[in-house]
Amino acid sequence: MSVRSKGMSLRKLLGLLISYGVLILVTVVLMLPVFWFLLTSVKAESEFVSWPIRVFPAVPQWSNYVKAVTWFPFARHAWNSFFLATTTSILTIITSSLAGFAFARINVPERNKLFRVIIAMLIVPGIVTLIPQFIVYARLKLTNTYWPWILGALSGSPYFIFMFRQFFTGIPRELEDAAEVDGAGPFRIFWQIFLPNSLPVIATAFIFNFNGVWGDWLMPTLYLTDRNTTLAVKLAQGIRNPHAESVFIYTVSMAGCVIFILPMVITFFLAQRHILQGVVTSGLKG
Amino acid sequence: MSTAQPMHGQVGWRLLSSRSRRKRITFYLFISPWLIGFVALGAIPLVLGLLTSLTNYDGMDLAHLKFVGLDNYARAFADSEATFTAGRTAVWIAINTPAWLVISFLLALILNQEVRGRGIFRTLYYLPSVIPAVAAMWVWKIFLNDNFGLMAAMADLIRPGTVIPWLTKYALVSVTFVSLWGGLGLGMVVFLAGLQGIPRELEEAAVIDGAHQFQVFRHVTIPLMTPVIFFQLVISLIGGFQTFVLPLLLLGGQRDLAYGSTPPRSIYLYMVYTYHQLFVYQRFGYGTALLWILFTVVLVLTLLVFWTQRYWVYYEVETQGEGR
Numbered sequence: 239m240s241v242r243s244k245g246m247s248l249r250k251l252l253g254l255l256i257s258y259g260v261l262i263l264v265t266v267v268l269m270l271p272v273f274w275f276l277l278t279s280v281k282a283e284s285e286f287v288s289w290p291i292r293v294f295p296a297v298p299q300w301s302n303y304v305k306a307v308t309w310f311p312f313a314r315h316a317w318n319s320f321f322l323a324t325t326t327s328i329l330t331i332i333t334s335s336l337a338g339f340a341f342a343r344i345n346v347p348e349r350n351k352l353f354r355v356i357i358a359m360l361i362v363p364g365i366v367t368l369i370p371q372f373i374v375y376a377r378l379k380l381t382n383t384y385w386p387w388i389l390g391a392l393s394g395s396p397y398f399i400f401m402f403r404q405f406f407t408g409i410p411r412e413l414e415d416a417a418e419v420d421g422a423g424p425f426r427i428f429w430q431i432f433l434p435n436s437l438p439v440i441a442t443a444f445i446f447n448f449n450g451v452w453g454d455w456l457m458p459t460l461y462l463t464d465r466n467t468t469l470a471v472k473l474a475q476g477i478r479n480p481h482a483e484s485v486f487i488y489t490v491s492m493a494g495c496v497i498f499i500l501p502m503v504i505t506f507f508l509a510q511r512h513i514l515q516g517v518v519t520s521g522l523k524g
Numbered sequence: 525m526s527t528a529q530p531m532h533g534q535v536g537w538r539l540l541s542s543r544s545r546r547k548r549i550t551f552y553l554f555i556s557p558w559l560i561g562f563v564a565l566g567a568i569p570l571v572l573g574l575l576t577s578l579t580n581y582d583g584m585d586l587a588h589l590k591f592v593g594l595d596n597y598a599r600a601f602a603d604s605e606a607t608f609t610a611g612r613t614a615v616w617i618a619i620n621t622p623a624w625l626v627i628s629f630l631l632a633l634i635l636n637q638e639v640r641g642r643g644i645f646r647t648l649y650y651l652p653s654v655i656p657a658v659a660a661m662w663v664w665k666i667f668l669n670d671n672f673g674l675m676a677a678m679a680d681l682i683r684p685g686t687v688i689p690w691l692t693k694y695a696l697v698s699v700t701f702v703s704l705w706g707g708l709g710l711g712m713v714v715f716l717a718g719l720q721g722i723p724r725e726l727e728e729a730a731v732i733d734g735a736h737q738f739q740v741f742r743h744v745t746i747p748l749m750t751p752v753i754f755f756q757l758v759i760s761l762i763g764g765f766q767t768f769v770l771p772l773l774l775l776g777g778q779r780d781l782a783y784g785s786t787p788p789r790s791i792y793l794y795m796v797y798t799y800h801q802l803f804v805y806q807r808f809g810y811g812t813a814l815l816w817i818l819f820t821v822v823l824v825l826t827l828l829v830f831w832t833q834r835y836w837v838y839y840e841v842e843t844q845g846e847g848r
Contacts, residue, residue, distance in 0.1 A: 254637075254639070257634045257637060257639055258639065260630075260631075260634055261634060261635075261639065261645050264631065264649065264708075265645065265648050265649075268648065268649060268651075268652060268705060268708070269648065270667070270674065271663045271664060271667040271674075271705070272651075272652070272663060274663075274666065274667050274673075274674045275662065275663040275666065275667070278666055286666075286672060287671070287672050288672065289671065289672055290677065290680075291672055291673075291674065291676075291677040293674075332557075333557040333558055333561070334558070336554045336555070336557065336558075337554060337555045337557070337558040339554055340550075340551050340554035340555045341555070344547060344550055344551040344554065345547070346544075346547060346548050346551045349551070352555070352559075355562070356558075359562070359566060361758070361762055361822075361823075361826055362566075362570075362819070363762060363765060363766050363818065363819060363822055364766070365766050365795065365815065365818075366570065366573065366815050366816070366818065366819045367565065367566055367569045367570060367573070369573060369802060369811065369812060369815055370569035370570065370572045370573035370576065370812065371565060371569045373572070373573075373576060373581075373583070373808060373812075374568075374569065374572065376583065389561070389564075389565065390561075390565060392557055392561060393557060393558055393560065393561015393562065393564070393565050393566075394557060394558040394561060399558060423550075424550050424554070425550075428554075449654060449656070452656065453656020453657065453658060453659075454656075455656075455657060455658050455769055455773065456769055460803075470656060470658045471658075473658055473659070473662075474658045474661070474773060476662075488666060491662065492662060492666065495658075495659045495662050495663075498656075498658070498659055499654075499655050499656065499659045502654045502655065502656065503651070503654060503655075506650075506651065506654045507647075510647060510650075513654075514646075514650065514713050517710060517713050517714060518713060518714060518717040
């Protein structure tokens with residue numbers, strides 16, 4: 239009896255040891271490239287291209303970060319990214335929450351059919367509509383403008399509509415019943431009761447959309463020119479030294495990328511709970 | 525009070541119908557931005573894409589626009605590059621999807637135990653998912669660099685003189701790795717939430733009935749997780765077919781990412797080929813035909829997977845009295 243319980247605890251200990259071993263190993267594998275990336279951003283270029291490699295810089299080259307933002311119009315491209323990401327987030331949240339409210343609370347016979355259309359749109363590969371959209375926008379001479387983003391955001395996102403509907407469905411009816419008795423119409427109920435109560439979902443949608451647009455490479459590559467494009471496209475090309483025959487510089491490019499991902503990483507740490515919850519909501523109740 | 529009360533007589537009927545009409549108008553007002561967008565940016569482009577695929581459209585000239593029937597489709601099936609890249613895409617999905625499902629599920633299982641620092645591990649695993657593809661490509665490009673990457677240095681440490689051409693010869697492995705790096709966190713978080721939704725009593729009851737840990741896993745955990753696995757499978761398949769920005773960025777040339785450079789043959793995916801047909805060669809007719817073939821394949825495959833649900837996906841039947 240005692241032997242058996244000892245065996246059990248030994249097995250349990252072994253299991254725990256394996257678990258931690260795997261967890262730590264995975265952490266190292268996932269974080270090693272990030273670690274190398276961060277170190278590269280503060281190395282001198284000569285240190286980066288040396289063999290045998292040097293893991294740590296002799297002196298951290300913080301000036302790489304200054305170069306990254308001054309060697310090309312960093313601020314202008316960052317502003318383009320920021321403008322697009324913010325505007326589309328606001329628009330898509332308004333549209334999606336309105337539709338989400340209708341699907342959660344306004345009961346008309348064809349509601350479920352229309353909702354099925356939304357679900358179906360979730361499985362249509364985005365690229366299949368993106369290319370014909372591009373053809374149309376090109377014919378309408380709307381390339382090289384931000385209209386494709388604005389119009390896209392104005393039509394909302396099936397994904398966010400779904401998210402808002404799920405959330406709104408969970409809001410207790412008593413709240414709106416009281417407001418209805420007071421004579422509030424559906425729009426006022428939406429605006430004064432539902433929206434203020436759904437800040438977590440709004441925040442999640444904002445972060446998802448902002449990150450998506452900020453990091454997107456494909457759409458700006460298709461629609462915009464070198465002058466008015468986003469930071470993501472510029473950084474994909476890498477940063478070159480304007481003072482030395484436009485030589486491509488790895489270390490400065492990495493510094494630029496660190497600044498580029500900083501907003502995402504910071505918001506992730508600040509709003510982790512909401513972000514993960516959002517991933518789960520859309521993932522589990524699908 | 526959203527349910528209409530039964531009313532008597534004509535007045536009641538008129539009231540009811542006017543109320544339901546008002547309700548309907550409100551409903552459509554609320555969804556109108558989405559509905560208009562769905563028609564203008566979803567349905568119409570889909571049809572337009574289909575129509576374009578039946579022409580020789582080159583992106584510029586409408587004067588020489590010609591209806592060519594199914595020529596573009598016939599051409600696609602005869603195009604050895606198209607069939608080759610389709611094959612590579614199948615290989616890519618066959619590697620990436622199971623790897624992603626299995627590893628993120630295993631990580632979720634481990635983190636579902638009572639381990640210390642669960643939150644920290646979860647955060648660290650998810651972190652790569654918030655890094656955009658453009659930055660992820662640089663992270664990996666310098667890490668896997670043949671000449672001065674950390675990976676090369678580690679290989680050299682183990683066996684001096686080893687050079688592993690990660691970004692050319694082993695491109696398929698590298699892209700799989702980068703894709704897992706960016707996707708494991710996401711998969712794990714969803715699986716973890718699913719695991720935490722499994723009522724403890726069920727597993728405990730199985731143990732009391734004398735089931736071994738593996739039996740519990742096999743006959744309780746897995747069946748209850750099948751809806752989540754199913755969902756993840758569908759998402760991963762649809763994503764797999766569309767993959768092209770990652771190989772293009774990671775393995776294409778630097779200067780003209782958007783243009784001519786193709787990734788190594790092993791990871792020359794169907795969408796990369798399609799993208800080149802569209803934007804390098806301006807073959808919009810042919811390119812949209814390739815897209816519609818992709819769309820059809822994705823649709824058929826998704827429906828097929830949905831159909832297989834009845835054989836392996838268990839949806840909870842509400843039998844428990846209380847509890848959620």
